[in-house]
Amino acid sequence: MKRLFRNPGRFIRFILSFFVGAFFIYLWQLCADLRLVSPVFLPGPDRAWAALVNGLMRGELGHQILGTVERMLYGWVLASLLGVALGAMIGISKVAREYLTPTLDWIRPMPASAIVPVAISLLGLTDAMVLAIISFGALWPMLLATVHGFAAVEPRLHEVSRALGLSRWSVVWKIALPNAMPDILAGMRIGLTVSLILTVVGEMLGSRDGLGFAILLAARSFHSADLFAGVILFGIIGYISGQLMSLAERHLLRWRQRG
Amino acid sequence: MTAIVKNLQPRPPASSNLISFQGVDLELAGRPILEGIDLAIRPGEFLCVVGPSGCGKTSLLRLIAGLFLPTRGQVHYDGKLVTGPSRELAIVFQDYGKALLPWRTVAGNVSLALEAMHVPRSERANRIASLLAKVGLTHHAEKFPNQLSGGMQQRLQIARCLAQEPKVLLMDEPFGALDAITRQTLQDELLRIVADSGATAFFVTHDLEEAIYLGDRVIAMKANPGRVTETFEVDLPRPRDQLSTPELPEFLRLRRALFDFIKDAEA
Numbered sequence: 335m336k337r338l339f340r341n342p343g344r345f346i347r348f349i350l351s352f353f354v355g356a357f358f359i360y361l362w363q364l365c366a367d368l369r370l371v372s373p374v375f376l377p378g379p380d381r382a383w384a385a386l387v388n389g390l391m392r393g394e395l396g397h398q399i400l401g402t403v404e405r406m407l408y409g410w411v412l413a414s415l416l417g418v419a420l421g422a423m424i425g426i427s428k429v430a431r432e433y434l435t436p437t438l439d440w441i442r443p444m445p446a447s448a449i450v451p452v453a454i455s456l457l458g459l460t461d462a463m464v465l466a467i468i469s470f471g472a473l474w475p476m477l478l479a480t481v482h483g484f485a486a487v488e489p490r491l492h493e494v495s496r497a498l499g500l501s502r503w504s505v506v507w508k509i510a511l512p513n514a515m516p517d518i519l520a521g522m523r524i525g526l527t528v529s530l531i532l533t534v535v536g537e538m539l540g541s542r543d544g545l546g547f548a549i550l551l552a553a554r555s556f557h558s559a560d561l562f563a564g565v566i567l568f569g570i571i572g573y574i575s576g577q578l579m580s581l582a583e584r585h586l587l588r589w590r591q592r593g
Numbered sequence: 594m595t596a597i598v599k600n601l602q603p604r605p606p607a608s609s610n611l612i613s614f615q616g617v618d619l620e621l622a623g624r625p626i627l628e629g630i631d632l633a634i635r636p637g638e639f640l641c642v643v644g645p646s647g648c649g650k651t652s653l654l655r656l657i658a659g660l661f662l663p664t665r666g667q668v669h670y671d672g673k674l675v676t677g678p679s680r681e682l683a684i685v686f687q688d689y690g691k692a693l694l695p696w697r698t699v700a701g702n703v704s705l706a707l708e709a710m711h712v713p714r715s716e717r718a719n720r721i722a723s724l725l726a727k728v729g730l731t732h733h734a735e736k737f738p739n740q741l742s743g744g745m746q747q748r749l750q751i752a753r754c755l756a757q758e759p760k761v762l763l764m765d766e767p768f769g770a771l772d773a774i775t776r777q778t779l780q781d782e783l784l785r786i787v788a789d790s791g792a793t794a795f796f797v798t799h800d801l802e803e804a805i806y807l808g809d810r811v812i813a814m815k816a817n818p819g820r821v822t823e824t825f826e827v828d829l830p831r832p833r834d835q836l837s838t839p840e841l842p843e844f845l846r847l848r849r850a851l852f853d854f855i856k857d858a859e860a
Contacts, residue, residue, distance in 0.1 A: 490691040493660060496678045498709040498757065508705065512696045589696045589737040 377559040385559035386566060395567070401544035402533055403571060405461070409468025410529040414522055417473045421480025425514070426506060431481065442478075446471030446532055450539050464536035471532045472525040479521030483514020516590075519583050526575050534568070545571075610669075611636040611761065611793050612657055617666035619652055619819075626652045628818040630666070636760075639787060639794045641808035643801055643851065645859045649819025650797040654763050657795060658684050671760075680710065683754035687766040689746040693738045699725065699749055700734040706756035720756065727786065728752045744775035748782075755786065761793045769799070777835050780807060784833060801851040805844055806833055813851065815858045823854060 359379050365371060366378030377385070389395030424430050424438075449470055457463035487510055495505045537546030549564035612634040619627040627649045634640050642650045655661040656668050659678040668675040670682070686692040693702050703721045712720065725731050728748040738746055747767060754762060767783075768776040784807060787794050798804050804811045811825040829843055838844055 488691050490686060490688060491694070493684070493686075494692055496660065497658065497680075497682070497684045498706055499678065499680045500705075500709045504709065508708070509694065512694070515696065589698075589739070 373558070374556050375558055377562055381559040382562035382566060385557075386563035389560065389563055395545075395548075395563070398543065398545045398548045399567060399571070401542070402537065402546060405464055405468065405536070405542070405544060406526075406529045406533040406571075406575075409465050409533065410472055410522075410526055412465065413469040413472035413525055413529065414476050416469065417476025417521070417525070418480050418518060420473075421477045421514075421518075422484060422506060422511070424477075425481040425484025426510070431485065438477075442474050446528070447535050450535065454540065459540045459542075461542060464533070464540050464542055467536045468529050468532045472528040475521035475524040475528065476518060477521075479517035480514050483517035484510045486517075487513045516587055519579075519586065523576070523579050523583075526579060527572070530568070530572055530575070609636070610634060611638075611671060612795075613669045614656070615667050615669070617656065617663040617668060619649070619656060619661060620664040621652075621661075625818040627656075628820050630656075630821060632812070632821060634793060634795065636793055637791055639784075639796065639807055639809045641796045641798060641804035641811045642814065643798060643804045643811060643855070644814030644819075645816050645855065646799065647819075648814040648816035648858070650799075650814060651765050652819065653814075654684075654765050654795060654797050657761070658682055658763050660684075680757050681759055682761040682763055683757045683759035685747075685750055685754050685762065685764040685767045687769050689743065689750045689767075689770075690738070692750055693746060693753075695738050698735050698737055699730055699741070702738065702749055703753050703756050706753045710757065724752045724756055727755065728782065742775075744771050744779060747771065747779065751783070751786070755790070759792060761795065762787065764794065764796045766797055766799065768803070776803075781833075781835065783807070784831075788831070801855065802839065802848060805829070805847045805851065806835075806838060811847070811851065813854050813858070822858075825850060 363378045363380065366373065366376055366381075370376075373381075386395070424434055446467055450467055453463045453466050453470075457466060491509055491513070492505075495509055500508070533544070534546035534549075536542065537544040538550045541547060545564050545567060549561050549568075552558075552560035552564060610633040612632075614630045614632040617627060617630040618625065619630075630653065632653075642653060644650055652661060656663060657670065657675070659675045659682070662676070670679070694705060697705065700721050703724050704717055707717045707720060721734070722731070725734055728751055730745060730748055730752065733741060733745065738749065741749065751767075764783075768779055771779065780803065783794075794807075796804070796807055798807075805825075805827055808827050810827060812821050813823040813825070814820060815822045825847055827843075827847060829838060829841060839848075
């Protein structure tokens with residue numbers, strides 16, 4: 335941000351980028367006002383905003399947001415812990431890597447949404463089912479990033495650890511894990527996006543109370559303004575979680591900055 | 594004076610050697626790297642190794658460090674067979690950038706060695722401070738390695754090695770990537786540190802003058818396969834001085850002898 339204001343050219347572009355965004359909202363309003371699409375399907379930003387404020391005032395949207403964000407975070411945290419732990423176990427040993435890679439390569443490309451029916455048959459229409467889908471889908475980026483980060487430790491650092499007589503556990507904790515940190519954080523960012531997507535899918539298919547299920551109901555009952563309010567909220571949730579992730583990255587990877 | 598005294602002292606008997614090679618051959622991936630190495634290093638000695646590139650200087654260092662094991666023959670350290678790395682021998686690598694933990698501060702990097710030695714947390718801060726003072730990094734304790742110059746990074750690596758309280762410092766062209774002025778400063782700091790700690794030093798370099806300036810003895814190697822072919826005793830007074838030492842006739846004689854040797858070795 336500071337750099338933004340030091341450079342006037344960048345500052346002007348920053349301001350203009352807002353106008354571009356505003357212009358698109360204006361186009362949307364124009365389409366709605368001219369009734370290019372029936373208002374049953376496309377509300378203007380004015381009606382979507384009103385529905386949003388109304389929903390928040392009545393408290394039901396807040397409740398749904400909470401349910402969705404909670405589900406997304408639990409799934410993501412679970413996937414992160416599992417991904418990093420499994421990735422570390424695989425990454426630490428060359429033998430484990432060689433044996434497990436084909437299996438992982440086979441499971442990984444499976445679309446998580448295809449797992450939903452399996453999860454439903456095993457766990458029923460429960461929160462546990464939704465959580466399982468989210469963690470399954472969001473697991474891979476973290477797992478692969480950790481495996482890669484562990485495998486890519488500078489050989490010199492292995493020699494340093496041997497010369498210092500570091501225990502195997504210390505090497506994992508003090509060298510391999512911090513070395514994998516940039517990869518892990520990049521994986522966690524992707525995992526966060528995947529978690530949000532699968533939260534929506536899971537709620538819709540599992541009929542769990544949350545924003546995803548709410549927009550499905552709104553669409554089915556032609557409450558287009560409520561539907562759009564929900565979509566806007568998803569955008570906001572995605573944006574905020576991404577920004578928080580950037581903040582965490584900047585703090586945890588501050589050793590990369592020069593100067 | 595010191596030179597004369599040293600000359601009068603009898604050479605310690607073989608059993609008191611700190612490090613010894615007996616008929617060591619080293620092959621890596623089937624290729625002969627070192628052949629027929631017989632070498633003895635006295636405790637407290639500053640031994641420099643020179644030779645053309647590819648002659649196995651670094652491999653020799655790695656054998657002492659226990660990072661390589663001989664294909665034939667034996668390497669002994671302090672009377673015991675070397676079977677792996679020991680904390681009593683610290684290694685200063687040439688590529689300091691790769692040997693430091695980029696995510697740890699200067700203090701944190703020194704701390705790594707103390708953590709490895711299970712030094713209690715309460716004692717670490719004091720020891721880190723005194724180690725950093727020894728290498729002149731006191732005011733940079735909270736910086737990360739990539740915020741330091743090359744010379745400072747190498748100082749940090751030396752500080753981490755000293756934290757091990759090593760009996761032997763193994764150095765693999767530690768100043769090779771530094772500019773001339775920084776190199777001279779670090780040479781003098783190193784001599785002071787080694788003298789203070791009484792450690793034995795094994796110093797690999799391709800800079801012949803550096804070898805003479807630092808060493809009590811210089812061994813010269815030839816390549817294909819790597820072998821030690823000549824030994825030069827360096828009878829120059831200590832403390833050494835960047836200006837006057839290289840002007841001494843003995844320094845110039847050794848310089849000439851080593852240059853002739855290297856020209857011959859590379860021919």
